[in-house]
Amino acid sequence: MLIVMNHNATQADVDAITRIVAEMGFRAEPIPGSERTAIGVLGNHGYVDDTHILELPGVQRVLHVSKPYKLVSRDFHPEDTIVDVAGVKVGKGCRPVVVGGPCAIESEEQIIKTALFVKNTGADMLRGGAFKPRTGPHTFQGLREEGLKLLALAGKESGLPIVTEVMSPDNVGLVAEYADLLQVGARNMQNFDLLREVGRIRKPVLLKRGMSATVEEFLAAAEYILAEGNDQVILCERGIRTFETATRNTLDLSIVPLIKELSHLPIMVDPSHATGKRSLVAPMAKAALVSGADGVLVEVHPEPEKALSDGPQSLTFPGFEKMMNEISKLTVFLQSC
Ligand code: PEP
Ligand code: MN
DSSP states (O other), X not given: OEEEEOTTOOHHHHHHHHHHHHHTTOEEEEEEOSSOEEEEEESOOSOOOOHHHHTSXXXXXXXXXXXXXXXXXXXXXXXXXXXXXXXXXXSTTSOOEEEEEOSXXXXXXXXXXXXXXXXXXXXXXXXXXXXXXXXXXXXXXOOHHHHHHHHHHHHHHHTOOEEEEOOSGGGHHHHHHHOSEEEEOGGGTTOHHHHHHHHHSSSOEEEEOOTTOOHHXXXXXXXXXXXXXXXXXXXXXXXXXXXXXXXXXXXXXXXXXXXXXXXXXXXXXXXXXXXXXXXXXXXXXXHHHHTXXXXXXXXXXXXXXXXXXXXXXXXXXXXXXXXXXXXXXXXXXXXXX
């Protein structure tokens, strides 16, 4: 439930409602806006009788939210959230960001070379997996903590904030020691213990859409993170499973403007995992930015043919540079925060 206050409601009106909601056994969360304050009511299961609330001073109307998410919704929080990743701002009104890097950190040489290259071609952040969620157990699983150390070194050498995946609740503390932005991967979008754990840290989180997740499930997953107190969440569309097998997944670009209607959180797009095919990555990165995405996440490798994971979708260095040149010409790319 959301209690929308009149624009001339006083702080005393807001405080009184907060107290009354608490007496009803729920949690009240005032959300100040530029025009008016709204008060989110949390902790109710099902419909709450609003007759008493509607009569209180300062109340304009009451909205009953039947969706499984509230904190992430625009109804609760009309202003766009800007996520700050070690000084790089992501969200509405900011220049869209480009996150580049290999699927997995493989060696010091590989990650440093890539970091310096993506930095010099204009990327804003460096990505690289140290804990890899692979389909089968006999493939490369990542360098784990050693990989985190190499990624941190590459981040330092290039001056780029670093993004890396955390797969288990037990490793959140460890990954947070190194990463500037913690990624929760598609396969873990509904790992609720992991979502709660990243909700308790004070570092931003990149939440990828599960490969079979509906928009409602995606937002409900983000709600777990916000419900623990961390509102620094960037959503990421990375393609969903459909009947189509010509591409690795089907990139659902309509989710970008849809999420902007439903939520205040920024959304990025990963055209690499969405398509699985190098030649499709740059066109879909550009399409994502034109559709309003707040950034793109792109895999790039110095020698994709030797990559230990996701070589076929990784851009070469010249391919990445070409994509960067092309997207720098898009007008959306000229905004600043
Ligand atoms: C990744 O970004 O390396 C990754 C594994 O992505 P996803 O979770 O989207 O498959
Ligand atoms: Mn990958």
